[in-house]
Amino acid sequence: MAAKEGQQHPIGIYLWIWGLLFVFSACSYAVDWYQLQGLLRWSLIIFFMLLKAGFIVAIFMHMFWERLAILYAVLFPCIAILFFLAFMFAESGYTLWTRMVYFMVGI
């Protein structure tokens, strides 16, 4: 746990996470290498992405050892991003629809 001064952890944990991140990156590269397509491709990409992001934030950025007060203060605002994502997902679908309807007449 957090020692007297700052965040001090054994060096082994950093080396382990470093290795893990290498493996996960290799896995996501393999998704492209073997040209997996469709839902499998997208789900694997997101799975490895979240795994890597989680380990970087939790271990390298020490969030795992911080108190919940700062973890919540950092993570909760980011939920807003998901709402924005949902809005723009709907909006871009509508834009595509208008382009289909108004620009492809007669084709």
Next chain:
Amino acid sequence: MEDSSFTQPVTIPPHVKGNKGVAVDWSSDQKTFKGVPWGKAMMWIFLVSDTFVFSIFLISYMTVRKSTKIPWPNPSKVFALHVGHVSVPLLLIAIMTFILITSSGTMAMAVKFGYEKKRVPCAILIILTAIFGASFVGMQAFEWTKLIMEGVRPWENPFGAPQFGSVFFMVTGFHGTHVTIGVIFLIILARKVWRGDFDTGRRGFFTSQKSHYEAIEIMGLYWHFVDLVWVFIFAFFYLW
């Protein structure tokens, strides 16, 4: 001004687990983030705002890619490199990914050695991180040059939807700027660590404040964040 705010010995109240602890910390009538130096809290808040900036880039990328009728260029082919006679997909991008992860690893260890007050290995690891970062930027410059030679512009490209170019230059450019700024600050920090500024209490040339080894962790947060953003760019822009 005495700079005791950096080092004030705060008696940290016992940690209450779970959501009750959050309520206790926020209502404690003291600083909220116990055991977190103010500089680190400020860095986290900056990183949250930077998260929003990059999110907006990636969301606008999704918007233009999803709303165009013209097929999106296949990044696997656009970013392929020829090794001998074989075309290897995304080769340079994969190398850049591994280099950035490696730099994150060396940075994490620099933070550890910093808190142990081992000046020399700490400074060497920070310099190593800066070298990895600089080589990342160099490869990105190579990538940009290659694509510009092939006719990719922010408004057109020979592979497909014209939005591809604007997204590419905007997103990777903004990320590369972050890496470049990081490299500059890493070099400044390495010099401070090497000279022993944090041991002798030498004041910074800009802030004229004494600094401490927690400055390395704060720099580390920024550097890991740059790596974190690359994870998302790699997934959504290069692999999708």
